Amino acid sequence: MNNSDLSALLKEVRKSAAKAAAFQLNELNRFNTSDIVYKGKNDLVSYVDKQTEEMLITDLSKLLPEASIMAEEGGIKDNNTLQWVIDPLDGTTNYLHRLPVFSISIALRENGKEIAGLVHEANKNECFYAWENGGAYCNDEKIEVSKADTLDRSLIATGFPYSLLDKTDPYFEIMKELLLKSHGLRRFGSAAVDLCYTACGRFEGYFEFNLKDWDVAAGTLIVKEAGGQVTDFTGGDNFRSGHEVLATGHIHDELLKVIQKHW
Template sequence: MRDLDPVLKSVKTLTQEVGDFIRSESKNFKTSDIEHKGFNDLVSYVDKEAERKLVDGCRQIVPEAGFITEEGTASTQQGEYNWIIDPLDGTTNFTHGLPVYAISLALTFHNHVVLGVIYEINRDECFYATKGGSAYCNGELIKVSEVNELGNSLLATGFPYHDFGKMSTYLNILDSFMQQTHGLRRLGSAAVDLAYTACGRFEGFFEYNLKPWDVAAGIIIVQEAGGFVTDFSGGNNFLFGGEIVAAGNVHKDMLKVINGLWNGNPDQVAVGKSSRQ
């Protein structure tokens, strides 16, 4: 495997340059610029141009790598290396003027994420990690939360926006966590949720119906920050499987609730009482 340090340095610079473009465009963005890829699936010229810039930059950084991209600028998986890119995770927030969105960019080697960068544009925070190299935000080492009781935790999640087939089950999971934690937050960007889990602002994050570009970078950042990442059954199908549970010490208790209700085995999903005041 190639040396990832120079790759990371170049990717950080690239994401911040493209972040500057997105930040600049946000000042004059109009609702008439919104396009619809599908029901509640928004896109704009900003997403498309940001992705083009990222793809062009990544082609220069690792020329032999293929691409998995949200907007389809380049979607050709090739050989050992592949880039997984979300140019603007939190597009709905962006189009409504809510300042929670990020660039998410990852590099895989034999379908395992080995590098991830999440650039949260409005707070100017760059979260990043490489395989075996710890996790950082703006040069400072980050770690997942040390909280080990679900009752003292703050969790993040997302809501389905087009596939509502399992909505009732998901609401049962939310209901259980609402009664056992300090609360739930829904920021509207899985990349930001994962970054905030990696640095301990959230104790954990879970969501389903996700795409690889939503989670790829966040997976390695959480893992290198000392966290655990699984699918809803506790397995490893979290990059392409559409389900993710990412957390620090409360991962086991989160998984107990989620797995029990999601897979129809609610033997004992109450694992602790909230200490919320």
């Protein structure tokens, strides 16, 4: 697909994401704890996730009938040349506790490579999006990563290792060193939001591990199109698996050095 096709396609995807976000906000104060399903102690899902996913799959399938779909709550997983990658509610635990940081994440892949991505954060009514070689945007305004080029001028985002407990100690050592060397750490609870905040310069860097494909597919493209760098914890490009993601503006080498020291 060429740039004009992707730009036009994203306009329609934005409409679908906005509609789904409106549904989420409408349901925010209506669900109760009996609507929550525990996939694991820290892995929650509700009818809001599932209905949002169904809405998005319906709309996206109309836009590109030939594309397959990978979605968090069990959508179609055929592997065609074109593939949508959907997280209908990134930050489900925040949502279920009525914390205002959650998002919808949608990426389009061609032959396994992200060519378009969108993250819609409902509570701030901010829609971040990008397409390959087309730049990155938030609500029609072009965005770019922070110009800060040293760790001591940086605010860093991360997530907590709640399932792979053998990684807890080295992870906390990374955070301890970063607390001493940076402006501080933030943990918002939505990987897609953290990536977009890195893309627009609110954070200088973001790192996390044990993520899923749908958590990072859209956000990593947005960071790269905003002028940032995305790698795994070795400095390589195996971040698409979602297991290790390091996204930065201009502090990549310095932040990577801290991570590798303890990891």
